[in-house]
Amino acid sequence: MKKDFLYNEIAGNIADKIKTGVLRAGERLSSVRTLSREHGISINTAKRIFLELEAQSLVQSKPQSGYFVSPLNYLKLPLPETSQPLPVVKNMEPNDLIDSVYSNMARNDLTLLSIGVPSGNLLPLAKLKKEIVLATRALQEGGTAYEPLQGNLKLRRMIAVRSLAWEGHLKESDVVTTNGCMNALALCLMALTEPGDTLALESPCYPGILQLAVSMGLKVLEIATHPVTGIAIDALEKLLPEINVCLLVPNFNTPYGYCMPDAHKKEIVKLLAKHNIPLIEDDTYGDLHFGPERPKCCKSFDTEGNVLWCSSVSKTLAPGYRVGWVAPGKYKDRLLRLKLVHALSSTAVIHEATGNFLMTGRYDHHLRQLRKTLQENYQRYALAIALHFPPGTKISRPQGGLTLWVEFPKEINTAKLYNYALKKQISIAPGRMFTLQDQFQNCMRLCIGLPWTDELSFTLKQLGSLAKAFITSTP
Template sequence: MEKTNKHSISFIYLNGHSYTAMRKEFLYLEIANRIAFQITSGNIKAGDRLPSVRQLCQLHGIGMNTAKRIFLELESRSLIETRPQSGYFVSQQLASKLPLPQSSSPSLIANDKEPIDLTTKVYGNIGNEDLTLFSIGVPSGNLLPLAKLKKEIIRATTTLHEGGTEYEPLQGNVKLRRTVAARSPSWGGRLSEQDIVTTNGGMNALSLCLMALARPGDTVAMESPCYPGIFQLALSLGLKVLELPTHPVTGIDIDTLRKVVSKINLCLLIPNFNTPLGSCMPDAHKQEVVDLLATHAIPLIEDDIYGDLHFGPIRPKCCKAFDKGGNVLLCSSVSKTLAPGYRVGWIAPGNYLPQIMKLKLVHALSSTSIIQEAVGNFLWTGNYDKHLRQLRRTLADNYQRYAQTIAENFPAGTRVNHPQGGLALWVELPPHIDTRRLHDLAIRQGISIAPGRIFTLQEQFQHCMRLCIGLPWSDHIRLKLKQLGALAKAL
């Protein structure tokens, strides 16, 4: 592997976990993130007193200025408050956290019908600058390192042979594959560049996997609710979808998967911060799912597109980390973290590498050389991890602000998920409120939401909606959420 500069990525291993090493000047942020995670996960309660500045210094072996900077950081996120002569306390605002949505309970019958008109209506608003797009699950361009990405594009045109005009190797850009492999210990993996195939975005990765594994009429098990684009992809290939009951914190119900495993041909899951529920499967559950499917020779397609957006101090593991026999096909991309429009993704397909390579030859031949080289360089340097730290902090702050505004302005009985990462806020309104009707009313006030019905192939989630927390917080966003709450109350 080629040498890197002083800002290159490196990995620290601690208690069996791995995560990207921070430079010394970010020590305060690492400690602040750990405390923030304890608060948002409920381990430290609203009103609890925090250690004093002096105690924090002793606990972490840091100086007074660093400790003060940590408290300032937590105050800026509205997580703590100062009480004169008393010290620092967890903000009482957190006490108004809304209850969790209920676990889903879909019918365990494979389905192939979709609400195509509603889905088209919602996603037809992509790029509409006249709307506040709570409906589109990507980070705003204002949260992305656009200037640095432009520099990497220019750099790629000057360093690639023939300026990047030639075809890439079929398996994909070498720099990108090396970087993805080098970063795999952060989620418990041990990949090499030969294990990875690059793709034109995350959906292209999933598409190649489904085409490689399934035939028309086969049944694929998925979370319920789930991203509508995955439903559409499966149905376009002639597949049937069996939706699994899913808990908003821990993900799919494994007992149900065990009961239906003989009825499915493959499984497609988003174990880390799936959209729209935002659940994250515990490691023990991931291990159990991987072992169960391997025992029955059922492939698992794992979409880890949100894994890097964890709010806590340590990135969650992937199911691929527990894969001993090559039965898991890991898919990911930078569409939710860095550049949605660049369409850069990859697959670590395990035993199915030959099938994926054959399909890529037929359907793509080559990836976009300049773009993949640029993204590979950006990930290779410390720029990507620096960007992720800021983005994760912003998203965690946004979740708190969105949830607080919803608690204050939405109808009584509203429930909201408590994600520990990702971009999705799943809002469950009282049962009599139809979010399809709410969507139509909100559009008239310049607000676009994603009604819950588009995240399923069954008649469920009519009173739910997904809101994206990837928009920069502002008075405008607060106003639009208040307007949305007023419309919901009127219904």
């Protein structure tokens, strides 16, 4: 307890000096060893302090040079507003907009700021190819046979082992593999709902989840959400009598990128269990934390099997492999029956290769580099936005994940901006995609999973100029 207090005190003191201007932008900070010696703390604790300050975007590291005060603190870009969706079901899908944006997914002539996946340049493609070959050799009949219904044993075992990092304490028998996380979410919704039931979601929310819910005949109830702490628990509690199922993305939700505090996760799990409302947890982004430790999940606090924890490697390793899973708690038998009907088996070779990649430690090595790149990209995007976007622009402060949420002044319509940007070979995701209500018209989501280049820097500058043109042309 004493060590934690000292750690928080030192980190807090440095953060306060940065925020108050005592330490200025670009100023070099003490080295890890100096900080350790000055405060009588271990080297590891000193490293943790710098990692924590990095996660808050207050400092940035430079290879072989040390840590420096980040310029982002002085740009003081404000946070987006807490969302205020209507407390009623209004299923108005922006289908034409969503279809247009996702039709660009395979276009090589565009800068795809609209699609929330890491670029292939950031993925260990050569190593994955080797794992595919090895899996083909290792599996019976070269991987052409069906897997067991519950899924590849090696993959399930590694998922269970990795759950210890967030205090999930899963066993391999708790896990059912799926064809990506969206397949896991679909199976959960099919197991728990009937047409006409009401599903509670964060607002804004990933478009794929919205479309899935509407396609199943569900009523969607969007809940007010804060860009740093997540869903407003008091707003959720007031609407509980109307809700049949709740689906949340507590860790690095897209598009906001927030990480719900552990206390909130625990409170929500307890609240929903008390009212016998199942919680589907989408933890696709949980491994992409900018801070030093992997955050806990709602599943960490589940003692009754009421949380159905879903995840995948689609946002971290291989989007096209479609490797996902679910730990469905007390609903496992229902999930297995549905998987039998709708999938029967996952792709044996791909799931074996992924399980082996997780087992060898290559995945953790890859994640460390990917997280570092994403955090640096966030800082660079924020700087470019502050320099080139219209005055009054607000941005989220993601604590992990792949996306950044931008809120423009009201006169900028991002659906129109999308069309103008497309003519410049730039694709964005307009905010209206992330809701079924008439909101977020002046917002957009940007993917930070692209390699940072001079061309990308220029693209963001172009995008800012296009946005400014809306203001100058408004009477």
